[in-house]
Amino acid sequence: MIGLCVFLMFTPTQADVLAVGLMQGMAILEVDGKRVVIKAGQTRSGVKLIESNSRQATIEMNGQQETLMLGVSLTGSYSEPTKSVVRLPRGENGHYFASARINGHSIRVLVDTGASFIGLSSQTAKKLGINYASGKRGRSSTANGIVKNYTLRLDHVQIGGIKLYGVMASVIEGNFPDIPLLGMSFLNKVKMHEEQGMLILTDTH
Known part of the structure; x- marks a missing residue:
């Protein structure tokens, strides 16, 4: 397509x-x-x-x-940045989406400031080659009831030119969430602000 x-x-x-x-x-x-x-x-x-x-x-x-x-038109005046900057236009239903690379694999993610960690379903984790069963076991409450989850560190997560290592993730058994969540374990390590319908992420490292 x-x-x-x-x-x-x-x-x-x-x-x-x-x-x-x-x-x-x-x-x-x-x-x-x-x-x-x-x-x-x-x-x-x-x-x-x-x-x-x-x-x-x-x-x-x-x-x-x-x-x-x-369908998004952007106009801007840019100078050479000293740190990597990523601009995400507001998308569906006012949410922000980004093209990410998790452990080297490309995937679309949803920015979610309400999520403590990177949120993945076990189905997505398998597609990304993540051995989530080696993580710390726990339980999560979802619309489908109580399910198993696994907490672990990802090798690296990259959005544009911003690449972070050892980012915490939570893998939930099943197919929820259907779109991976970019949670605060990543967002807390970058500078983040909204400006004219854009979410701007700046590398702080």
Whole structure:
């Protein structure tokens, strides 16, 4: 599935970037009117594609990373940052979503300041290759009743250019939550604030 039409303008370089196609690990962009095909990790016309799927893409330009959601137009004036900064546009139902890498695997997460840890279902943990059964056992109350959970440290969690190691996670037996939760075990280690419909995360390390 290919998503279409995300527009982004960068200043002071005045480069216009238009995403005309988004797919897993690849994006079709128009940079100042020139169409380029970029795979994850590649740089074309001064734009580096960090990662992408059919819904969103993370790019880097002039040292600044942005998470682009389909249908969201962004305009900004950026200078070279001294620390990694990630901007997340407000998405579905006012929530913030991000493209993350957990132990090296790409996955979409929901920012949840009410969650103490990174929250994963056991089904998701298995897909990410996490040996959650080695964690500390406990129990959680869910809509489906009392279920087992496991608390452990993830090797690393990355959002854009922000990469943290040894982040605490809670894995709940079953298929809840269906979207992994980016909880306070990650968020407490970055500077976080909202600005004009964007959630801005700044690396403090």
